Amino acid sequence: MCVRLGGLNVDDFRKVLLKAGLVMVVLGHLSFVAAAILHGTVLRYVTTPHDAVALQYCVVNIVSVTSAIVVISSGIAVIVLSRYLPSMVLRWTVFSSSIACVLLTLTCALGLLASIAVTFATQGRALLTVCTFGSPELLVLTPDCPFDPTRIYSSSLCLWGISLVLCVAESVFAVRCIQLTHQVLELRPWWGKSGHHVVQSPEPVEGHNLMSCTSSVPLTL
Template sequence: MCTFDKDKGPRRLMRKGLALIIIGHINFIFGAIVHGSILRHISKPSQQISTEYTVTNIISVTSGLLSIATGIIAIVVSRNLNVLKVQIGLLTASILNALLSAACCVGLLFAIGVTIAHDGKGLMVGCSDTQVPINARSPIGVRCPFDTTRIYDTTLALWIPCAVFSAVEVGLSVWCFMVGLALRGLPPCKNNYIKEQDLLDGSKPVW
């Protein structure tokens, strides 16, 4: 991962940047849909499980935005390999995005597990209480401030791809971080082939 070819490396970095931008947009849109249509009704601090869902979803949206920013920086770096500021920007943005995307993936997996284990009961906390336990898969009609039609399936259908995309964001961000280390000649990527070729060509890198 530390190797970075001067000829093919910039193109690969640009592709990874474009992938981060696309995936970041998808995650942001999915997170916004879930929060706007479902979670905003169950985000009261008094509800323990709904607060966990809401925090997880906010992390998902933030991760999507940071992935977009990291992708843009990666594209800029692919065009300006020897500029110190963009190299540091790539290192900082990629490691932060990797950590946030990992937290997002873990949080979403936790939310999915809790939702499945409790048959979506946490999604119905904003509805009127009855003598019968309410869950998202129950045919019992209850008064809710939102449409409960297929709320369980819709939420999982959006959360599962978000978790997968978050894992992909982690991989892409780690790859970009390793490229940043290679460009700077930092361990464990001290063998910076770009700088070696620049020195052989007689050009002086910008520090």
């Protein structure tokens, strides 16, 4: 007799969980690094409290960092669940944290899109509030400007674009983790049928281990 979860045997299901968790951890770290670079090179100079655009930039970056931390934590929980699959507490932890990841990453993606759109619309003026120029159309290096104004516009858009791609990828894998944990929790409202299937072997073997079943279904993320 062989226990299957969503068409996979237990061993393959653990491998799928492990891969999904590892990918989420990697994506979370990349997203965190991108947000840290953006803050260190651009946003730490944009400190005008009464500027709505500058405030929006900072809020989006905070959400991006928070989202990255939650994604990393959720990925670690998924990896632990792949080792301790019978734990009901871990199952619910991964399920709830994956939902939080989806909500945060989608919010982050929308915020990043808004930042990119606002930057295009304002031509990056909020990024240059700490610098003074004789002509706003002519960007040159000045002693009172703490960064290179000729590159701040393209650098910001590039980092926001990278963060946006990472947020979308994180949300995809978070949804995948929700689907996987849904199968082991047997929450019927979404997919209707139970994710557990018991396949009866035609010739039972004495001492057969349920964990040693081989899967005929290709392993995919």
